[in-house]
Amino acid sequence: MPxxxxxxTTKKGETKKGEMEAPDESAVRIQLRRQRIRPGNIKKKPxxxxxxxxxLKQKVKExxxxxxxxxxxxxxxxxxxIIQCLDLLGEEEKNKTFAxxxxxxxxxxxxxSSLSDTLEKHPDIFDNLFINLVAAGEAGGIxxxxxxxxxxxxxxxxELKRKVKxxxxxxxxxxxxxxxxxxxxxxxxxxxxxxxxxxxxxALPGPTQFLVDASRFVQNYILYIIGSMILxxxxxxxxYKTEGGRLRIDRxxxxxxxxxxxxxxxxxxxxxxxxxxxxxxxxxILDGLEIVSKTAGNKVVENALMETxxxxxxxxxIAEPLSESGIFPSMxxxxxxxxxxxxxxxxxxxxxxxxxxxxxxxAVNALTTLLEPIMMVFLGGVVGGMIIxxxxxxxxxxGAVG
Numbered sequence: 442m443p444x445x446x447x448x449x450t451t452k453k454g455e456t457k458k459g460e461m462e463a464p465d466e467s468a469v470r471i472q473l474r475r476q477r478i479r480p481g482n483i484k485k486k487p488x489x490x491x492x493x494x495x496x497l498k499q500k501v502k503e504x505x506x507x508x509x510x511x512x513x514x515x516x517x518x519x520x521x522x523i524i525q526c527l528d529l530l531g532e533e534e535k536n537k538t539f540a541x542x543x544x545x546x547x548x549x550x551x552x553x554s555s556l557s558d559t560l561e562k563h564p565d566i567f568d569n570l571f572i573n574l575v576a577a578g579e580a581g582g583i584x585x586x587x588x589x590x591x592x593x594x595x596x597x598x599x600e601l602k603r604k605v606k607x608x609x610x611x612x613x614x615x616x617x618x619x620x621x622x623x624x625x626x627x628x629x630x631x632x633x634x635x636x637x638x639x640x641x642x643x644a645l646p647g648p649t650q651f652l653v654d655a656s657r658f659v660q661n662y663i664l665y666i667i668g669s670m671i672l673x674x675x676x677x678x679x680x681y682k683t684e685g686g687r688l689r690i691d692r693x694x695x696x697x698x699x700x701x702x703x704x705x706x707x708x709x710x711x712x713x714x715x716x717x718x719x720x721x722x723x724x725x726i727l728d729g730l731e732i733v734s735k736t737a738g739n740k741v742v743e744n745a746l747m748e749t750x751x752x753x754x755x756x757x758x759i760a761e762p763l764s765e766s767g768i769f770p771s772m773x774x775x776x777x778x779x780x781x782x783x784x785x786x787x788x789x790x791x792x793x794x795x796x797x798x799x800x801x802x803x804a805v806n807a808l809t810t811l812l813e814p815i816m817m818v819f820l821g822g823v824v825g826g827m828i829i830x831x832x833x834x835x836x837x838x839x840g841a842v843g
Contacts, residue, residue, distance in 0.1 A: 449478035514588035631656035710797035717790035
């Protein structure tokens with residue numbers, strides 16, 4: 442269906458512009474009159490040559506969805522109809538891809554679909570958590586409240602993700618820099634010294650000879666080395682996509698020193714926050730656990746939560762299977778047990794999430810403080826060791842002359 446660019450005037454004399462998907466120009470004029478807008482200039486929107494090329498499309502970020510949910514909630518709370526809210530949000534959205542999706546959602550709702558059913562058509566943008574909470578909000582007539590909760594939850598989840606990425610980025614960057622410096626020294630610097638050493642006519646010290654041999658290997662097989670690194674990354678990613686591969690890698694990451702403890706705290710914070718948000722919004726605990734397990738981000742945690750769901754369906758409490766999983770600390774299990782017994786599980790989960798958010802903060806700060814000197818010593822040791830190995834023959838020759 443073609444898209445038309447239109448201009449019109451309201452009863453107050455205000456000029457308005459926008460886009461509308463319609464079978465023809467007359468349909469656009471009819472629709473504008475229904476909105477109490479006097480049609481003016483209407484023309485077909487020219488086609489974007491790159492709109493059907495996936496990697497050239499503008500990506501919809503999590504932040505875009507958060508802003509959308511927050512603004513949508515504000516408009517609904519102000520008493521605007523859903524169609525009008527989506528129309529305004531689509532016109533104001535700067536991300537062209539997201540604006541197109543919002544307009545298609547509006548068209549589907551005008552066609553008789555519910556908001557949650559329409560959101561399901563865009564799983565890359567709206568996950569199961571978002572869709573199920575919107576469905577609960579529609580059913581309970583509290584869509585604005587649910588959207589506000591969703592935006593608050595997503596903001597905290599984004600902040601948690603940002604902290605973890607920050608902790609992981611530093612060592613990865615230092616490691617990449619170290620590898621790049623080593624390859625550069627072996628490929629460009631060592632051959633210059635090797636030519637100088639060949640004129641000395643004496644045997645090289647062990648470390649220097651090892652460095653020279655490594656330099657020759659890099660020069661002869663540099664393309665194979667780069668190809669092997671790319672192949673290793675490709676194989677790792679393919680292996681991680683398999684069920685068994687993901688389980689083994691995720692289990693290993695949870696056992697890593699320092700990093701493993703941080704990832705466990707992140708998992709507890711995310712689980713608590715997500716389940717609390719869903720229970721507060723009226724989603725049944727079994728449905729909530731299924732959705733939480735799929736958004737856990739770790740296969741070991743996902744399996745533990747699915748086992749918990751199975752145990753609850755058999756009549757057990759939520760605290761029992763969580764305790765047996767070995768992932769959740771005893772303090773968390775005890776607090777959940779108290780929440781179950783007092784009928785305030787959602788409130789208790791919120792408190793656990795707040796506590797573990799602060800624990801993640803402390804862990805990230807401690808990790809950064811610990812890694813900075815370690816990585817500096819590592820980088821200095823690698824580069825410094827290579828430089829010392831290069832100058833050993835010169836020191837030996839100077840000693841002999843002395």
